[in-house]
Amino acid sequence: MSVAAGSQRAVTKGTVPFGEYRTWYRITGDVTSDKPALVVVHGGPGSTHDYLQNMAVFADHGWPVVHYDQLGNGGSTHLPDRGADFWTVDLFLAELDNLLGELGVADNYVLFGQSWGGLLVAEHAARKPAGLRGLVIANAPASYPLWLQEMEVLRAQLPPGVNETLLRHEAAGTTGSNEYYEAMGPFYDRHVCRIKPWPRDYQASFYEVYNDPTVYFTMNGPSEFHVVGTLRDWGVEDRLADIEVPTLVLSGRHDEATPVTVRPYEELIPQARWEIFEDSSHLPHLEEPERFVEVMLGYLRERS
Template sequence: MENVKEGFIPVTGGNVWYRISGNGPGIPLLILHGGPGSSSIDSDPLRQLGTDRPVIHYDQLGSGKSDRPTDTRLWTVERFVEELGQVVRALGLEEFHLLGHSWGTMLAASYLAGKPAGVRSVIFSSPALSARRWEQDQRKYLREFPQEIQETIERSEREGTTDSETYAETVRAYYERHFCRVTPWPQELEDEMAGMNQQVYNFMWGASEFTVTGTLKDFDATGWLPEISIPALFTCGRFDEATSEATEYYAGLVPASEFHVFEHSSHMPGIEEPDTYAEVIREWLNGQDLKPGA
């Protein structure tokens, strides 16, 4: 893609990598990837929106092309919110749209709780806005799998063997139904999963999607979602780990919200329905650009 700019931004704890795709005339879009400990994907279809507006990705500290310090004191929601503010200031973003995916929605909601200036709209893509609700929803899904799979997962968690090959193979069956339904997975997704920073993920979340034991275990943004006064779009896949019931519930808490389900996707609509995903986000953003700013 033409008009791509990359670089590093100093933040608390190290330097984070960023990339700006495109230079369209619209209000910039800033994207918060999932995880925690995951990274941006080079083939993200939202980069196509660069013809409309600058599309900004950055790898959060500890992830992807950014520095990977090992000090666990850095792995807090508060520091990631601080980091987001540092990225916004470094890039001179006086006005922008914010999109979070998965854990990125936790970060987006936490950032908005501070009532920052300049955010024109927010997109909660496959939201994880209550850790307990997420855990309950995954366990409900798990009950739809064969008993053998359920028992392997339960036993691995109980015995602390979630780093075993048997556990990885068992969880893969779950991921292929509720994380990404494209078969086989694109190599880029395989690489991203392999490169995930397990220290960050395990410290903040836990050993698996099914049991939250990390510092995010009591995270719940539902109490302050009603205070979000900017327009909000909530999206999820029909088979998403972020269930349509939970996503619609969160949308109902935000005064100026819309809700959209990608019918042929689970947790990665950008890979499962790339063109549809990009078009829905494009339409939403273009519509918001036309509205007067706050």
């Protein structure tokens, strides 16, 4: 464990045991304070915390912030030889439960889940943990079947020839080719991150995925819009009515998580409020940071 102090932020980094593995974490602020810890659950699956680093700003307002890298990537244990039977939703739910307990925040916390992390925290919340004070579901579909349905709509709107190139490589099983990778660009620039060049934090997570794509390729697939992994039939719609805490739902107007994929959260969670960021796609915390902080602070103040 290492501890560092910034102008207003005390930062603690380390790993906690998770069975025979280790989960990397970073705490910004003081988790022993009265305010609930804001636990940040990244997307992917198989990404890292890096692209969500700017959420540490909430520690400057009194909320301790916990980032972590999910098993298989970043600073946590990498397991490139494990197969699909190992990489399950239950594994990552167990890792989250373990982290909350090991860090001593299980009795007082708010969860922020982004993209895949949004589905994960929804499932966690549906199990009614006693210490959960609030839930933020950001840029997440309520199911992967809905996601795939909407991917067809978004792909059909790409510049002429792009989707044809993507489909050709997907049919041939050559999604690792440079041509496929380059053809992904127009989709990502429209629906994932509209800032050019991409912010450094987002680039860091993007390259971490492809440095060790074990989890992403196994559970998701070769790209955001070609989900052929083990999650392709999974969703949380049937769990949303069981969520008892006030829930903030976030998405971008140009988000790959389209309104069709997000709407079940608002409709099925008893205490849900949905905020759409008009100038954002999949990363409003980077694309509209000032409004993002304003919306989040409003929600957090209601939880304290």
